[in-house]
Amino acid sequence: AQSVTQLDSQVPVFEEAPVELRCNYSSSVSVYLFWYVQYPNQGLQLLLKYLSGSTLVESINGFEAEFNKSQTSFHLRKPSVHISDTAEYFCAVSENAGGTSYGKLTFGQGTILTVHP
Amino acid sequence: DGGITQSPKYLFRKEGQNVTLSCEQNLNHDAMYWYRQDPGQGLRLIYYSQIVNDFQKGDIAEGYSVSREKKESFPLTVTSAQKNPTAFYLCASKGRGQGTNVLTFGAGSRLTVL
Numbered sequence: 001a002q003s004v005t006q007l008d009s010q011v012p013v014f015e016e017a018p019v020e021l022r023c024n025y026s027s028s029v030s031v032y033l034f035w036y037v038q039y040p041n042q043g044l045q046l047l048l049k050y051l052s053g054s055t056l057v058e059s060i061n062g063f064e065a066e067f068n069k070s071q072t073s074f075h076l077r078k079p080s081v082h083i084s085d086t087a088e089y090f091c092a093v094s095e096n097a098g099g100t101s102y103g104k105l106t107f108g109q110g111t112i113l114t115v116h117p
Numbered sequence: 118d119g120g121i122t123q124s125p126k127y128l129f130r131k132e133g134q135n136v137t138l139s140c141e142q143n144l145n146h147d148a149m150y151w152y153r154q155d156p157g158q159g160l161r162l163i164y165y166s167q168i169v170n171d172f173q174k175g176d177i178a179e180g181y182s183v184s185r186e187k188k189e190s191f192p193l194t195v196t197s198a199q200k201n202p203t204a205f206y207l208c209a210s211k212g213r214g215q216g217t218n219v220l221t222f223g224a225g226s227r228l229t230v231l
Contacts, residue, residue: 009157032218043121043207043222044160090159094218104175105218107152107159 002027004093006108014116015083021076021111023065023091033074034092034105035065044090050074061085086115119144121223123208128228130195130202138193138226140208147213149191150220153177154205163206166191195228203230 007022025031032051036044048059055067065076074091091108121142130136140149148167152160162175166185180199185191191210195202205227209220 004159006159034219036222041126041225041227043123043224044209044220045222046219049219104162104165105160105220107161109157109159 002031002093002095002106004091004106004108006089006091006111008111009109010112010114012114012116013081016080018079019077019081019085019113021089021091021113023074023076023108025072025074025091025093027072027093027095029095032094033065033067034094035059035063035074035076036090036092036107038088038090038110040087047076047089081113081115083115083117086113088112121208121210121221123206123223123226126224126226128226130228130230132230133197135194135196136202136228138195138206138208138228140191140193140223141189142191142208142210142221142223143189144210144212144221145188146210146221147188148211149185150209150211151175151181151183151191151193152207152209154207154225160207163193202228204228 003026005024013019034049035047037047038044048057050057050067058064063078088110090110092105094105124139150165151163154160161177164183166172182194207225208223
């Protein structure tokens with residue numbers, strides 16, 4: 001069985017400061033990894049994903065995450081945050097089982113990022 | 118615009134009542150999912166359906182029921198057997214060739230039991 005741990009439930013940070021949201025996973029097989037973002041009272045939006053290839057993946061709004069297989073981590077980073085980045089962020093994992101997992105994502109507990117002016 | 122529509126957005130019910138949450142998608146997606154979100158617990162899978170007239174239990178199916186009579190629709194019924202139904206419910210879908218396990222989510226329905 002797979003599991004995901006987000007090590008910080010809340011991360012407060014000042015505007016234009018760097019931020020890292022930590023995510024560790026466990027699985028007995030190879031995995032796909034995702035970061036989703038959720039704004040208040042809304043659904044989740046895909047921020048970025050790792051499926052294969054380069055271990056560093058980037059989003060269009062300046063976030064990046066690096067897949068580290070040896071440390072079983074997929075931390076999310078941004079060098080300079082904006083007020084509009086305030087949201088809850090979820091790390092998720094899906095087993096790469098030849099398609100049999102069929103969209104069954106396992107989510108972490110979520111990290112609330114609050115950007116202060 | 119294509120997307121997933123969940124209704125109602127907010128719902129109140131009394132203990133002992135069943136309630137049905139609607140989920141409709143016009144994305145032509147084959148697979149649909151229901152997740153439950155509680156503060157500090159992330160999202161947990163209730164039920165999922167890969168094709169019409171077929172569905173499987175997720176990790177926390179007890180006290181819930183679903184149907185998939187049409188490709189576009191995947192309603193969730195929260196029954197009186199669900200002991201702690203107050204939560205935020207999210208519906209999602211996935212199409213073929215969309216990218217491995219990338220889900221599209223609706224805006225959610227918040228259920229409060231009084």
